[in-house]
Amino acid sequence: MSYNFNFSVIWRQFDVILEALALGLVLAAISLVVGTLIGLVCGYAFRTNSRVLKGLVWTYVEFIRNVPLLLLIFFCYFGLPAIGIRVFDKYESFVITLSVYAGAYLTEVFRAGLTSVPERYVEAARAIGLKPWQTQLYVVLPLTFRIVLPSLSNNFISLFKDTSLAAAIAIPELTFTARQINANTFRVMEAWLTASLLYLAVCYLIAIVLRRVEKRYSVIK
Amino acid sequence: MERTFLGEFLKARERLFEGFLTTIEISSLVIVIGLAAGVIGGLLLVYGPKPVRFLMRVYVDVLRGIPILVLILFSYYGLALIGLNISAFTAGVVALAGFCSAHMSETFRGAIDSIPAGQTEAAKAIGLTFRQRFVYVLLPQAARRIVPPAINTAVEMVKGTTLLSVIGVLEILLATQQAIARNYMVIEFYATAMAFYFVLNFSLSRVGAYFERRFGFIKY
Amino acid sequence: MSASPSVSPRAEPARELLVARGVHKSFGDTKVLKGIDLTVTEGEVVALIGASGSGKTTFLRCINLLEEFEQGSITVDGDPVGYADRNGTRRRISETRLAAQRARIGMVFQSFNLFPHMTAAENVMLGLVKVKGMAKAEARSIAEHWLDRVGLAERRDHHPFQLSGGQQQRVAIARAVAMEPRLILFDEVTSALDPELVSEVLGVMKDLAKSGMTMIVVSHEMLFVRDVATHVVFLDSGRIVEEGEPHALFRNPSSDRLRGFLGRFTDIIGDITTR
Numbered sequence: 001m002s003y004n005f006n007f008s009v010i011w012r013q014f015d016v017i018l019e020a021l022a023l024g025l026v027l028a029a030i031s032l033v034v035g036t037l038i039g040l041v042c043g044y045a046f047r048t049n050s051r052v053l054k055g056l057v058w059t060y061v062e063f064i065r066n067v068p069l070l071l072l073i074f075f076c077y078f079g080l081p082a083i084g085i086r087v088f089d090k091y092e093s094f095v096i097t098l099s100v101y102a103g104a105y106l107t108e109v110f111r112a113g114l115t116s117v118p119e120r121y122v123e124a125a126r127a128i129g130l131k132p133w134q135t136q137l138y139v140v141l142p143l144t145f146r147i148v149l150p151s152l153s154n155n156f157i158s159l160f161k162d163t164s165l166a167a168a169i170a171i172p173e174l175t176f177t178a179r180q181i182n183a184n185t186f187r188v189m190e191a192w193l194t195a196s197l198l199y200l201a202v203c204y205l206i207a208i209v210l211r212r213v214e215k216r217y218s219v220i221k
Numbered sequence: 222m223e224r225t226f227l228g229e230f231l232k233a234r235e236r237l238f239e240g241f242l243t244t245i246e247i248s249s250l251v252i253v254i255g256l257a258a259g260v261i262g263g264l265l266l267v268y269g270p271k272p273v274r275f276l277m278r279v280y281v282d283v284l285r286g287i288p289i290l291v292l293i294l295f296s297y298y299g300l301a302l303i304g305l306n307i308s309a310f311t312a313g314v315v316a317l318a319g320f321c322s323a324h325m326s327e328t329f330r331g332a333i334d335s336i337p338a339g340q341t342e343a344a345k346a347i348g349l350t351f352r353q354r355f356v357y358v359l360l361p362q363a364a365r366r367i368v369p370p371a372i373n374t375a376v377e378m379v380k381g382t383t384l385l386s387v388i389g390v391l392e393i394l395l396a397t398q399q400a401i402a403r404n405y406m407v408i409e410f411y412a413t414a415m416a417f418y419f420v421l422n423f424s425l426s427r428v429g430a431y432f433e434r435r436f437g438f439i440k441y
Numbered sequence: 442m443s444a445s446p447s448v449s450p451r452a453e454p455a456r457e458l459l460v461a462r463g464v465h466k467s468f469g470d471t472k473v474l475k476g477i478d479l480t481v482t483e484g485e486v487v488a489l490i491g492a493s494g495s496g497k498t499t500f501l502r503c504i505n506l507l508e509e510f511e512q513g514s515i516t517v518d519g520d521p522v523g524y525a526d527r528n529g530t531r532r533r534i535s536e537t538r539l540a541a542q543r544a545r546i547g548m549v550f551q552s553f554n555l556f557p558h559m560t561a562a563e564n565v566m567l568g569l570v571k572v573k574g575m576a577k578a579e580a581r582s583i584a585e586h587w588l589d590r591v592g593l594a595e596r597r598d599h600h601p602f603q604l605s606g607g608q609q610q611r612v613a614i615a616r617a618v619a620m621e622p623r624l625i626l627f628d629e630v631t632s633a634l635d636p637e638l639v640s641e642v643l644g645v646m647k648d649l650a651k652s653g654m655t656m657i658v659v660s661h662e663m664l665f666v667r668d669v670a671t672h673v674v675f676l677d678s679g680r681i682v683e684e685g686e687p688h689a690l691f692r693n694p695s696s697d698r699l700r701g702f703l704g705r706f707t708d709i710i711g712d713i714t715t716r
Contacts, residue, residue, distance in 0.1 A: 068394070188298045189299065192291070
């Protein structure tokens with residue numbers, strides 16, 4: 001049993017492949033940003049004294065962490081229109097799902113991050129007369145972001161890998177494209193090796209870049 | 222005649238139950254194989270000769286760096302290509318078990334590495350052989366450190382079974398979708414599926430938390 | 442007044458329990474041991490002293506091969522540790538033989554290294570059951586005997602995290618002694634202890650010395666060294682510079698380096714500048 005590798009099908013479609021890769025990165029990036037906003041708000045919820053608020057956030061987080069992402073994607077794309085929410089196309093639907101998904105994990109990241117900002121900085125800010133919201137905006141948040149930078153990087157890489165599930169609702173990112181090429185040309189190994197290598201390479205590159213950024217900005221606690 | 226969710230659910234219950242069993246079957250297989258291979262892999266990563274450690278490192282990093290769905294599809298199309306006439310179920314289990322074992326190997330390696338070197342030295346000093354040191358001193362301590370990450374990985378594997386629906390394996394998600402295709406009760410059936418996964422995974426986490434509390438008194 | 446060796450009515454000369462010849466060791470490019478020769482006879486309490494980096498701990502760890510050494514030999518009770526000479530080539534012995542050798546050498550560590558998942562009694566029993574093949578019941582009574590001897594009878598079913606540092610170290614000593622080793626190595630066993638816990642451990646070591654156990658002790662506790670050791674060895678930069686009887690050595694060090702080293706301890710052992 002020998003296999004004749006023929007990567008020409010790959011090179012011919014390389015622009016499509018790269019576009020698909022870029023799409024995945026964009027989807028991941030948007031979800032990270034929106035997820036960060038959700039995670040921040042929910043992270044702050046844990047610093048309030050409201051049992052109700054903390055309970056709601058806890059329910060959200062536990063629910064998302066225990067339910068499969070694919071199921072969430074289908075629920076959002078197929079389920080919501082069935083109860084009248086028809087505004088989303090598949091891209092919007094996916095980004096919303098992935099953002100909500102990211103938000104749950106990032107809630108824990110920011111909850112921990114906000115708590116680990118040393119009290120003395122808040123006290124110093126108060127002492128120079130900053131109002132509470134100013135203290136949060138100019139002192140706590142910048143420090144929090146530096147503290148959680150490594151977690152944010154890891155989450156981004158995970159989210160990028162999770163964009164492969166967009167293939168299930170026919171979004172033309174890398175996994176979907178690889179499957180197309182596989183189906184059209186029967187070049188199984190070439191298609192999937194390329195997809196695998198591209199995912200590996202991109203994740204590795206992101207990790208290296210983010211590590212540089214971390215070195216520059218991250219606080220060593 | 223008014224169709225109710227309960228009515229439709231009862232109609233679909235056989236298929237759904239079949240899906241439920243398949244999900245449990247896949248999860249159990251994957252977690253057990255992953256654990257066993259993970260222990261071996263972890264040992265190789267810590268105690269193996271340099272070339273073996275390098276190969277294991279590559280194996281772990283590759284399997285963890287590729288999205289699970291890609292692994293599953295690669296396995297499904299690739300294994301058929303090399304002449305192995307295996308079912309979608311087997312291909313899926315192979316891919317998931319590979320992923321699980323990569324995670325477990327890394328977890329186990331981390332657990333062993335985190336045991337202070339002094340433990341091995343003290344065990345050596347009283348004359349224990351390598352096997353004895355591992356079984357009586359290192360393994361009991363590593364086991365306690367493994368529980369939280371292993372439970373996380375187990376939960377990820379249960380969630381990962383849904384991806385096998387993409388290659389046609391009749392687990393809960395696919396069974397749910399088939400039921401929906403017949404009765405159009407989209408929200409109800411998806412919600413039921415979500416509830417099921419939530420209960421299953423949440424229970425898994427609670428069991429893990431119990432074990433952590435019971436045996437986690439090891440402090441240095 | 443030095444500690445007296447075991448009260449043995451035998452007339453034969455005490456046997457040599459440790460013979461180290463020409464031990465050399467490097468960590469990468471750094472030569473840490475530059476030819477150590479040492480003989481320890483039965484019942485002696487030998488103290489290894491010196492500045493950090495002098496090689497005393499490294500040499501101690503070579504004795505039971507926790508550190509490999511490239512040149513030389515260390516023979517414990519007639520059995521060369523770790524390496525055998527086969528037709529002129531120096532070869533590493535098997536793991537099984539090494540384990541058996543280590544079972545005859547006890548060691549107590551600076552950071553205690555008790556097994557946290559076992560009780561104090563179980564810590565002491567492990568070697569007895571798994572290495573010496575004793576039945577559990579017999580091992581348990583031996584363990585309880587030694588825990589009692591170190592003053593921890595009521596703590597035998599406690600886990601290490603429930604014990605203070607001094608108590609943990611005493612369990613560690615019981616663990617080593619219970620194996621009935623030929624000699625016991627002590628690696629700065631009080632350095633990690635809070636000051637008020639040091640004396641309880643030194644007390645146990647003193648009793649052990651009195652009972653005739655052969656001990657090799659790396660320590661900074663100069664009072665203990667002076668009063669309990671039968672022989673003091675001063676190391677500097679990987680070599681033995683001076684050795685001798687503790688009181689004589691401390692009162693009259695011959696080398697400048699030893700004098701300088703002892704000068705740091707004047708408030709403990711008194712001014713040692715020679716008259």
